Amino acid sequence: MPANLTPEYRVAEEKFKKAQTLEEKISALEEMLAKIPKHKGTEKLQADLKAKLSKLRKQATSGGGGPSRRTETYHIPKEGAGRISIVGVANTGKSTLFTVLTGVSSQVADYPFTTRTPVVGMMTFEDIKIQVIDLPAVSEQFMLNWVPQIIRLSDLILLVFDISSLDPIAQLNEPLHILKERKIELIPEYRELKEEEIGSHQSVAKIRTLVVSGFMDVDGSEEIFELLKEEAHVDFEIIPLSSITGKGVEELKRKLFRGLRINRVYSKEPGKKPSPEPFVLKKGSSVEDFAGKIHKDFVEKLEFARVWRKGEDKDGIRVSKDFILQDGDIVELHI
Structure with a gap:
């Protein structure tokens, strides 16, 4: 079964490759585990990532395991919007x-x-x-x-x-x-x-x-x-x-x-009210980026979206997937 790794996972993987310190490597591996699709095709990869993460965490708490003086370190998982x-x-x-x-x-x-x-x-x-x-x-x-x-x-x-x-x-x-x-x-x-x-x-x-x-x-x-x-x-x-x-x-x-250079974007299903909890995206993100946040399959299947923006058309505007979103936008995806 193919792994079908998402673009977000690839970005996290690139961070891990470029990481120079234990803290950076641990943070990147945690992000990779969070972004990796959870299905049978990725089970071995998930196990490998968990093993690497466990090993690095042990190094962080032991100061690397070498003969030199122990160096104190702290790993703080990222939470929230920034x-x-x-x-x-x-x-x-x-x-x-x-x-x-x-x-x-x-x-x-x-x-x-x-x-x-x-x-x-x-x-x-x-x-x-x-x-x-x-x-x-x-x-x-x-x-x-x-x-x-x-x-x-x-x-x-x-x-x-x-x-x-x-x-x-x-x-x-x-x-x-x-x-x-x-x-x-x-x-x-x-x-x-x-x-x-x-x-x-x-x-x-x-x-x-x-x-x-x-x-x-x-x-x-x-x-x-x-x-x-x-x-x-x-x-x-x-x-x-x-x-x-x-x-x-x-x-x-x-x-x-x-x-923080972030936008709050709210999802909406046709005929329903917008979700009260926003998705958080980087400034400059598009409708396509938003679709990928909801589900990786939505990116390929997306036909168009309808966007409601404060102070504009109450019926929303029909937009393509490359439309750039702003803070407070409400987005209805059509697949």
């Missing part, structure tokens, strides 16, 4: 922001380097959930060796600094310099990347980043913020945020969603 990692030097309010976004408690203290392991939560944005990771400090004083790898595997970075600190500009610049030395370049969220520039397998990982100025509740913080924007000499948009009053949180969530 992955956002919170980055910054010590005591900038990262953990407080994480709790505000996710509702999950992360250890907070007045002394530095409180967070020593990754803390994972899910942020709700309207009708989807997005994975958020609170990471230990990225600092010249101390940085755990596995932190850069999790940053590499993130879809978006939230860089946090404390507006009330003695030198907020240094807090902002320090993680940028440290990560650049480790071949990770944090770039402004508004910058567009070519497809070949995206991915943790690149020699220099370029990751879109939003910058947040925390502790905006401190007296005089607004004046300091305006001065900082003039003096920082960075290309990033700096977002003011109050974790205490919640001012700016909803706007930040919208900007995080935008930064």
Whole structure:
């Protein structure tokens, strides 16, 4: 029986071939197992993938099994519509922001380097959930060796600094310099990347980043913020945020969603209401991509689709499979 491997599986397989680290290989294998068609023709391939994954996970937890000193590592399965990692030097309010976004408690203290392991939560944005990771400090004083790898595997970075600190500009610049030395370049969220520039397998990982100025509740913080924007000499948009009053949180969530470059698309069967739960696609995806998300056979059998878009024809418009979808579109496939 033929395997009939899907294009999505082939993409994951290519990621595995290009993977250079254990974390990247494990992530790619998990994606391959999730995307592989489940039928008799793929049973042996599924078993082989599971065996490889088991072997790599053992290596990750044992530090490779060699004579050298054990290297601690963390594997965090991707969940939700995207992955956002919170980055910054010590005591900038990262953990407080994480709790505000996710509702999950992360250890907070007045002394530095409180967070020593990754803390994972899910942020709700309207009708989807997005994975958020609170990471230990990225600092010249101390940085755990596995932190850069999790940053590499993130879809978006939230860089946090404390507006009330003695030198907020240094807090902002320090993680940028440290990560650049480790071949990770944090770039402004508004910058567009070519497809070949995206991915943790690149020699220099370029990751879109939003910058947040925390502790905006401190007296005089607004004046300091305006001065900082003039003096920082960075290309990033700096977002003011109050974790205490919640001012700016909803706007930040919208900007995080935008930064992930994803669309929510809703399926609809003829004569029925649209599904309340969306499919999440990359920006620029077509009706054909959407059909493949629902079922691999739909791609070949698809004749046309009808799309409802906010503010347009209430009866929907008939489109071909190469029609590019937008966030909020409702799609009815005709096979």
